[in-house]
Amino acid sequence: MPNVSQKGLTMPESPIRKLVPFAEAAKKKGAKVIHLNIGQPDIKTPQVALDAVRNNNLDVLAYSRTEGSEEYREKLTAYYAENDIHVSASDIIVTTGGSEALSFVMGSIADTDDEIIIPEPFYANYNGFAMANGVKVVPVVSDIDTNFALPPIEDFEKLIGPKTKAILICNPGNPTGYLYSKEEIQKLAQIVKQHDLFLVADEVYREFTYDGKEHYSVLQEKGLEEHAIIVDSVSKRYSMCGARIGCLVTKNKKVVATAMKFAQARLSPPTYAQIASEAALETPKSYFTGVKEEYVGRRNLLISELEQIEGVKVAKPQGAFYCIAELPIKDADDFAQWLLEDFRVNNETVMVAPAAGFYATPGLGKNQIRIAYVLDKESLKRAVGILKEALKSYIG
Missing domain, CATH: 3.40.640.10 (Type I PLP-dependent aspartate aminotransferase-like (Major domain))
Incomplete structure (x- = not known):
């Protein structure tokens, strides 16, 4: 059997997308998955x-x-x-x-x-x-x-x-x-x-x-x-x-x-x-004014909610629409998969991006996740609430 390239074998998986099969499996079982893992804005494309x-x-x-x-x-x-x-x-x-x-x-x-x-x-x-x-x-x-x-x-x-x-x-x-x-x-x-x-x-x-x-x-x-x-x-x-x-x-x-x-x-x-x-390019500047106001509101809510969770450390973003949160766990990859496979609150769970994949130095980011705040405030608040309960259960 012919072999694939060594380059292909060592090509890293996307930390953002590699958990998709687990999310799809959760959805097929009837669970609602709140996506904090990917930077797909919910803002409407300019008409x-x-x-x-x-x-x-x-x-x-x-x-x-x-x-x-x-x-x-x-x-x-x-x-x-x-x-x-x-x-x-x-x-x-x-x-x-x-x-x-x-x-x-x-x-x-x-x-x-x-x-x-x-x-x-x-x-x-x-x-x-x-x-x-x-x-x-x-x-x-x-x-x-x-x-x-x-x-x-x-x-x-x-x-x-x-x-x-x-x-x-x-x-x-x-x-x-x-x-x-x-x-x-x-x-x-x-x-x-x-x-x-x-x-x-x-x-x-x-x-x-x-x-x-x-x-x-x-x-x-x-x-x-x-x-x-x-x-x-x-x-x-x-x-x-x-x-x-x-x-x-x-x-x-x-x-x-x-x-x-x-x-x-x-x-x-x-x-x-x-x-x-x-x-x-003809989009009026008012479009960005409204979008920025929305993201600032989402960021502020997200950071405020995360800071209320015991043991969580979070950096405050000054731009874009992502933040890194450090969790009181050892392995964010395991935690992210567990969220999708085994944890529900009112039949809802969250999908996060483990942060180790955003580092090149082995071992760094193992207890961190990236959150994309591209969802409405109600969904963000609910998602952080699920994370809070999940950490209690996961840590035991």
């Missing part, structure tokens, strides 16, 4: 985006340009300019989701066994993209006790070696909700310039910042023109996860030219989804 697809008059659903339609990229430059990010259409490659953008970045800046430093915990699929590209993730630990702030610069310096190609951050962060300050971005800028590295920023949650804080992009920082690369997406911004449209943005022409070769190999991003994404 203008849906109408653009519904009312289009295409006769042929043709390939688009490899780098995405010129009309869409031109409109994206206006969107970025509104966020004090000044780029041209030629600096943008439209991709099939932010995931493809990140894969193109890794393939363009790193060779096999090269290294990328990432503050952990980080978006779990970074591990998968790195594995697929033969890149080694070198984690630098951030801590729940500091609300997952940027680790000391000395911690980065210790990890930089001859194979280091980049530092990758998610800002605001998934899974922590941490928002890097302008000063922290400037510290990272100093490091990458000193060591001639790339600074890659996953900025898909740019709009979701709270408590009066503002997002500062790596492409706003002067002197980073050859170092900074943005990964972006419409998925969370416009509640359009199914569109699978993202982009890679950089002023480094060599990176753009190299990424274009990867883009050509997959032909083009989806046409209908670009039509929807282009129309979504």
Whole structure:
């Protein structure tokens, strides 16, 4: 019997999706599962985006340009300019989701066994993209006790070696909700310039910042023109996860030219989804005002409820719509599976994402979970109530 690849065998499972079979089994037995595990917003997609697809008059659903339609990229430059990010259409490659953008970045800046430093915990699929590209993730630990702030610069310096190609951050962060300050971005800028590295920023949650804080992009920082690369997406911004449209943005022409070769190999991003994404740029700013207010309310309720559970420690997110909670248990994977298989309150249970999969360092995050507060307040409160009762029963 032929063997599958070693790369495939070592490819990590998604901590977000690996428990799906247990959730489906619970539902088939009649239980209601409240999903805290995945960042699928319940906010309505802007009507203008849906109408653009519904009312289009295409006769042929043709390939688009490899780098995405010129009309869409031109409109994206206006969107970025509104966020004090000044780029041209030629600096943008439209991709099939932010995931493809990140894969193109890794393939363009790193060779096999090269290294990328990432503050952990980080978006779990970074591990998968790195594995697929033969890149080694070198984690630098951030801590729940500091609300997952940027680790000391000395911690980065210790990890930089001859194979280091980049530092990758998610800002605001998934899974922590941490928002890097302008000063922290400037510290990272100093490091990458000193060591001639790339600074890659996953900025898909740019709009979701709270408590009066503002997002500062790596492409706003002067002197980073050859170092900074943005990964972006419409998925969370416009509640359009199914569109699978993202982009890679950089002023480094060599990176753009190299990424274009990867883009050509997959032909083009989806046409209908670009039509929807282009129309979504017409969404009024009032949409985001309402959405942010809703997420702030959900965050505040979630944190308040979690802090009332004995033994639970929780970081307060400043952006995105996730938080990490540390539980008084040893194995969150076992706890998450047990919730789905064996625990019910009024025939309801919750599905969470064990946080160990968001770390690269073995053993870290074993007693933590990631919660996505993308549900209405009533559901969130009920879910935390179930968690509270579950912990009592699980701990015994």
